[in-house]
Amino acid sequence: MDISKGTLQNNLFLLRAERKWTQKYVAEQLDVTRQTINSLESNKYNPSLMLAFEIAQLFEKRIDEIFIYGKKGKGEA
Template sequence: MKNRLKVLRAERDWTQADLASALDVSRQTVNAIETGKYDPSLPLAFKIARLFEKQIEEIFNDEE
């Protein structure tokens, strides 16, 4: 699943560690989501959407 996490994070000038801290996950998890190697659970996806004040589908795209 593709996502815009890296772009959204860069727009806010946050590091992966900053984002990880805000989401209560490890930096490795943020990195794995950004690179598309790990798809977050629905609760975590909602948390990400809330943090960036966007709809889930504006961040995550299930097209390959």
């Protein structure tokens, strides 16, 4: 069984832009810092499962509509 690590991407920036919400507004709604939202949007930070559910609720989406998990191809680090 191959258990190679994958990558987690998201479309938070697009969802936030569609609603004309600032990072600060989203952070306040989720009770996190604006820096956390910035790190999520730039894929430098993966949310906890609880935070992922809270983000999905805020945007009225399913988790898999916001976060996309993809396996790395051979030769990728």
